[in-house]
Amino acid sequence: MSQRFETLPHRRAIIDRRALADALAALPAGEDLRGRATPLLRDALAAGREEIARRLIERPSAGNETAASYAFLTDQILRLVFDFTLQRLYPRNNPSTAERLTLAAVGGYGRGEMALHSDVDIAFLTPWKQTAWGEQVIEAILYTLWDLGLKVGHSSRSLDDMIRMAKSDLTIRTALLEARYVWGDQALYDEAGRRFNSQVVDGTARAFVVEKLGERQQRHDRMGDSRYVVEPNVKEGKGGLRDLHTLFWIGKYAYQVPTVGELVEQGLMTAKELRRFRRAENFLWAVRCHLHIVTRRAEDRLTFDVQSEIAQRMRYADRPGKTAVERFMHHYFLTAKEVGDLTALFLAHLDERFASRGRRLGIPSLKRRPRKLDGFLLDRGRLAAPSDGFFAEDPVRLLQLFALADFNEVEIHPLTLRQAARDTRLIDNAVRADPRANALFMDVLTSPRDPERVLRWMNEAGIFGRFVPDFGRVVAQMQFDMYHHYTVDEHSLRAIGLLSRIEHGTLESDHPLASRLLPQLVSRRALFVSVLLHDIAKGRGGDHSVLGAEVALKLGPRFGLTGAETETVAWLVRYHLLMSDTAFKRDLSDFKTILDFAGAVQSPERLRLLLLLTIVDIRAVGPGIWNGWKRQLLTDLYQSAEEVLRLGHKQRGRSERIADKRAEVAVELGWSRQRFDAHVKRFPDSYWVAEGTDILERNARQIAAADAGDKPLSIVAQYDAQRAATLVTIYAGDHAGLFYRIAGAIHLAGGNIIDARIHTTRDGMAIDNLLVQDPFGQAFDDPHRLQRLASMIEDALANRSQLASKLAAKPSARTRADAFTIEPNVLIDNKASNRYTVVEINARDRPALLHALAYALFQAKVTIHSAHIATYGERAVDVFYLTDLTGDKIIAPARIKTLAKLLVEAAGGVPAKRERVAA
Template sequence: MPPRLRPTRIEYVVDGIKLRSQLTAAALSAIGDEAEQRRRALEILKAALFRGRMIAKERLENGAGGIETARLLSGVTDEVVTALYDFTTVHVFRARNPTEGERLAVMAVGGYGRGTLAPFSDLDLLFLRPYKQTAHAESVIEFMLYALWDLGFKVGHASRTVEECVKLSKEDFTIRTSILEARRLTGDEQLASELKKRFRDEVIKGTGAEFVTAKLKERDERQARAGASRYLVEPNIKEGKGGLRDLNTLFWIAQYLHPLDSPDQALSLDMFDRREVRAFIRAFDFLWAVRSHLHFVTGRPEERLSFDLQPEIARRMGYFDRPRKDGDNTPAVERFMRRYFLIAREVGVLTRQFCAKLEADQAKKKPQGLSRFLGARRGSRKPLDVKGFAEDGGRLTVDGPETFERDPVNLIRLFVVADRRNMDLHPDAFTLVTRSLPLITSKLRRDPEAAKAFLDVLARGKRTLATLTLMNETGVLGRFIPEFGHIVAQMQFNMYHSYTVDEHTLRAVGLIADIARGDLSVDHPLSVQTYPLIEDREALFLAMLLHDTGKGGVGGQEKAGARAARQACERLGLERERIELVAWLVEHHLVMSDFAQKRDVADPHTVTAFARIVENPERLRLLLVLTVADIRAVGPGVWNGWKGQLLRELFGSTEAIFRGGRGGDPAATFARHLHAEAGQARAALVAADPAAADWAAVMEDAYFTGFEAADHLAHAALARRAHEAGGAAAKAQIRSDRNAAEITVIAPDRRGLFADLASVIAGFGANVVGARAFTIQGAEALDVFYVQDVAGQAYGCEAPRTLERLVEALEAAGRGETHTGEPKRPRDLGRAAAFTIIPTVTVDNDASEDASVIEVSGRDRPGLLGALAHTLTDAGLSILSAHIDNYGERAVDAFYVCGEDGQKLTDPRRVAGLKAVLTEVLDQESGEAQAGRPRLSRARASVAR
């Protein structure tokens, strides 16, 4: 057996002979008192178990491997279980002359049967009997189980005869798998041997293909439940794709097809070469170390490597934040997680290689057995029209390593053929590719044929995401485009991104391909309509592929990414103009989302500033599609209809400027355009509802351009109701187009009204995803809020009465009545506690012509919006507009404000004082002082007063 898999010597941790002597002494000293005997025995066993676990923990923290730790914990448990059995059968229920029916064997099954155990894993035991249950066996089993439970074990157990084991394992693959790894701990050796022999002869024999089919199907279903991607940033170390269960599945299959006395012997089979054995051991050792640390840190069987645990596990695994000689200042937690994802990818490679070995081995013996399921059909190999390539069982393969050695461009052509023919790679070809990566040198990277083949896959592929993922899994993508290789398996330690950087990037590229095919016309109609107008689509795909390559680079992500893009595009042989276009897109890939979500797109100054950056309609179209794909690929739930609406508004306004030509002042041109639109809308309202003439006369242009004609009519009617009621009025409707409930409030204007209304909404557990507010000649205010529930659905869509109560509370707040909100609860940061969030406050007097823009960033929390709004109001500032967004645990809010005199905030002392107060608000660890909104609730509020 490989040296690293040799069992740890347990006698130095738990002395079995001494342990049994102590138990015997305890039994003899309390003869006649069974309760006292049991109590003393449990104390002795508990002490031995505690000592063993603490030694394993100490060794692990001092650098012991994961396999060594799992073996040690299993060995300690073996000693405790077998000593308990001896105590039970000798001192409690001794059968001096045991009959045939009183024979009993205790066997470890499942993971425990493999001889590896995590600190808080379940203990899977099989009590094996020759015949039906006897009173003696029942008493022994019951005593042992209660004792193990009292020792703190969670025991999974079964009591069966050999016949029952054979029968049930034929019917149930879970039972079959657990018995496959059965290991005798103590008791009747003949019974254990009989089970092993009958299991091999009556269950395993001739059922290899059936077992493989079941286990691979089970693996697929498990991965779908745990998360289909192995690059989820909070992975399940046991059940997730690329985790321990995937490796165990391979061992189960190997053991089943080649029955062995020990699981470790599987690594000695001819089907594994030295490289694969080293990879198996390396992956097992790392994953077991991480799992053991997880259990020890949490004190429970925790299998999910969540954000709040990652920094501590990284530290325990030897990753520290300190200057490194190689100049890599990546945070320790991100370096640790990159190691994890590289291991997870290696597990995927091992799976493919293992399947290739199985196919080859099975084809020699039974061509229509296992090979039928795995896809290999003897005699089905046929050459293709590309020299050196062939189809084997419906998958793409190559003649041999000489195919790549003769012409390294074939390493790229392989994926072009796979994409065009809609074929997966044969495991043999996959293995050959991974072993031929050294052929991808600077010469190949600059080869025009290789560049053309790569761009064919990237920009014109039929299965773009699937093919690029395959290139990434083999290592070809990162090797051919080194700038992409820099972000492979890299993660960003925040709650905003759900995937590693490379996985996010490939998903974004795949989304552009979906948009190009028109598949997302319902979700992204503007992008689908815009895409055919884009002239340089290769530039778009290249920019998306390279947009995050600057993460961690010198000068910031955008500048470093632009440099990386230029390098990559120059090697690919692009013309200078196209290189600069790709670099510009990479450098500005966040600009459109920033303007849409953090600035007031109804402000001509904002739109013209964005237009000056973009410069022409082609860049605008490219940036729209790039931005949509980038946001949506961040993770589930990040994209919503509100963000889509913001982008559409910004796109339309900017496009209007470009249609107006380059002559004159763009801001003035856009302002005239808005004024003309407002005049038409005002006239249409009066024509449809003559009673609304007064309302139309007092409302500003921004109101008419910000809402639809139906909204104008509804608001005018609501204003009349408010006047009749002598105070405030509110109404609500579900807006499916914005995935939110729209709540409109008309009330007497007063200082802090918007903040009070936002506080009421938060008190009902609703999330503000958008809001607009207008003053009516300084006497009344029109506030429109868009709210969702905590699940991201329109608030009240499934509970209309809840929405009605919120409307009633907002009317009361509009009349000036105090709203107490929900009972105050202590704040629980949970996973967010793992992140250090440094509050920042900036004041920008150049972003708007009429207002100062105050941008704040800090930890998102309940009550933050209300607290910030009240703080600005208390400082004597009027909020002209506010834009709210969040990036996981971090909130980023921008407020357009002016002083009581209607001027910008320019006094340095006043600016400094306001910054200090806002920073204090951001630093607060709870929202108890101010009511507000729940965390993770922000999308954007646009307030124009």
């Protein structure tokens, strides 16, 4: 029996192999003997799993024991099946030397670790070419295992085949590295082990190390290359179980040790690091085992919909300011960080052993040698401390270490990082107040090179959080929503990295305006500090913008900022959401929106700073969040506000802007003066302000074509590269309920409306411009999809599509969003616009939400002039600019109350009473 299983308590309560073997032996001979044995084995397997699950409930953090228990149970089942097959189904009294067979566990099962739904990876080994008897036995064993519902990964090889394939395939070599004898011919298994070590492993350790490290990096790239994604993969993600396995594979291959503990004797780990390894492994296995039980499948991604249940199963409780699930995930991310620390230290030891003299594994040599290191040393191109007490002599050196690494563009030796992490306690209030230490920190934060990389090292070592305790409070802190992809500290570091890349010009195609503005800044230091601090107060139970501004006022002077810089940082942190809220939730064609925003910003420099902070904040949320439409809105808002803020802006007012647009459109159309003037007279001034000149031109051509053909309805859907969306324009006779029908049809066609501008001509026609994306935030650009979109809208407006019943039959919301409770909230504001009542609805996002809200507005007998749709993960924020049917604001208290009631019900999913023609 594996040593891993010897410490399992009450093994016979999991499965009594002897009693079960007796029951199988007692089965009378006859037809379908295997079929009659299967129920006995299936019941034993189910009972064993039930017992293991019960133990996990009693001891929810016993990860290693649970993983070993599942492997032990599988071992016993395999032994029973093996013996039953050889003794009862295909007995051989005098087997030949070629008819020897051994069964080995490989991969994770070989390590003696499994979760409930893990694959059972096994290898059948034979001395030479497979015999007919051996084929029958293996086939019968596999059929029995499949009948038991086990997911079996298997191979059948001779010893020569095993050696040949292990030499040529890294995956096979790694699986065999962890091979463990389960049952069968022991001598044959021992011979396989000897040949594997002598013919495959010997002399190839360095190549194996390099290959496994490359494989590890590819896996990290595939999984997002961050251990701080808020829905981490427990097995494959960075900082997960696979990273621990990789360390053991490399150590076992290089030193040929059977257990992790023996790596201590080889000097690859200290006893303390081994305890950290086992603690991290135990926690991650506990999470994975709970995850398989909760999801009832081989699921290794810790998604939002299961995080709360697993936190409850593992007995995390709510604490002031932090829920149980947030505490659980905080523990998870700290464990992932621990795995990262162990990995760095382990690789440092490997460098010492396997790298060529004076060089490192796969790392190029330095381009230039640093001249001034202030007492630090270079060890194979990495910065190192010269002695164990170096930091204790002057704790400011803990900051100087990272400043030198940044300035000289060198890495820090992992053993020195371990020394720095050990000495973090030396950073006290005196060090935090030391001007030298703060100047060094600011050198790193505002570095013109790669501040993200060095700040990340500082964070991994624990220096960052110790030197800036407010930052330490958000380290590994998750944001329990579907919008943010990373923990708070990871988000902030990524934002700093993005700002640096914009400054270097590497993102100019994505951010042309930001790339042009950043070199013009007077307050560059203030910008970098504000990016660092914008989310510093998350998790404190209040408005993180307000609380963060207070932190900024405290930290600014300490960092060496001037009074003006500190005030700027505090303002940016306080209002870091102002620009995105205005751009994505308000009508930028309403001049009062621009005036209110410019009044809050007050200066062109603040406007530039706020734009840059807003861009990196949004983009650092996660992949797929930033798009061309958001860039367009922010650019429009910036340019409109800049015009208001710059000197002499009053010389050019609304009427001049409208005249300029009309003149530009007239040139593009090339129409006669008389024809164009007739077109102009059909529209109010608000139409010319709201739309860009490109859309104004498209609208004019579409209207002219429809009128010339005497078409009562014209629908044009075309890809708009500038806005990264599909522009859908509907020209139709204006009537009540037009918008909700359009919204429903677009949803049925698989589209999401991200912005809507609704206009009515003076002769009673509606011209609606809608920007539409697919559920993945991409534009519809396939001609067939565009045609289907137009057809669905046409059918809905002609009442041919049974809209209500089709919407009701649509699948419900995503299950991951069900993990969040968001109470619908309706805000009605008559001050945000001079002409319209502005209504903002916050609700949990779901399919056809916009259609439901638009239908509620139809019931309330109001006119929609524009709609602005923003989605933040599971949360939707939809804003409508409304008037009553006479074109006035909605001010009567009774009407406002009714409007709010209808919208709250619609947002909450209460079915609305349908008019008959809507069917």
